[in-house]
Amino acid sequence: MWEFMQHLNYWDWLALGTVLLILEVFGAGGYLLWAGIAGIIVGVLTFLIPGLSWTLQLPLFGVLAILTAVYWWRRQRGTVDSGDQPNLNRRGHELIGRTFVVQQAIVEGRGKIKVGDSVWMAVGPDAPVGTPVRVTAQNGAVLSVEIVP
Structure with missing residues (x-):
């Protein structure tokens, strides 16, 4: 050796x-x-x-x-750059700032909103069915919303 x-x-x-x-x-x-x-x-x-x-x-x-x-x-x-799709692989993050309609009334801070062809859990101020709401944040499968004036 x-x-x-x-x-x-x-x-x-x-x-x-x-x-x-x-x-x-x-x-x-x-x-x-x-x-x-x-x-x-x-x-x-x-x-x-x-x-x-x-x-x-x-x-x-x-x-x-x-x-x-x-x-x-x-x-x-x-070189990690998301380029022109910064929310790629961040499901739900692209919904922030968009407006949707309440699908199931938000009662005591919890309800559901219709997003495209799916329904998401939502937390925010109480709102009846059909109320337009804006998504302000996302936490997992739950979207935080506010009522659109």
Whole structure:
């Protein structure tokens, strides 16, 4: 093993990087991707700098694996943008500010309103059936409403 470590060359690193990338294809969840890329980078550097000792290659591999993973993590975290649909996957949030009609009278602060082809629970001031109300907030499957003057 010691003999192998002292004679690491670029083929060893390229093979390690390739094996890690192949294993990533089988579902490692992204964990081996960055180590595989780091192995390939070390292989390329070892090819370009033939005298690079193994005592520098191993720490370089570790540092590159961490740096590539952190770089991608920060890049992905910064690109979360809902674009032109800010309420996508936030069911009910798009209803805030819209006006609907009371379906079941709001009595003692609780009732139901008709939203499209569905009925939602509503909390707010008491209102008879047919009263127009505006949604002011959403808490799970319950909409807070106010009576439209």
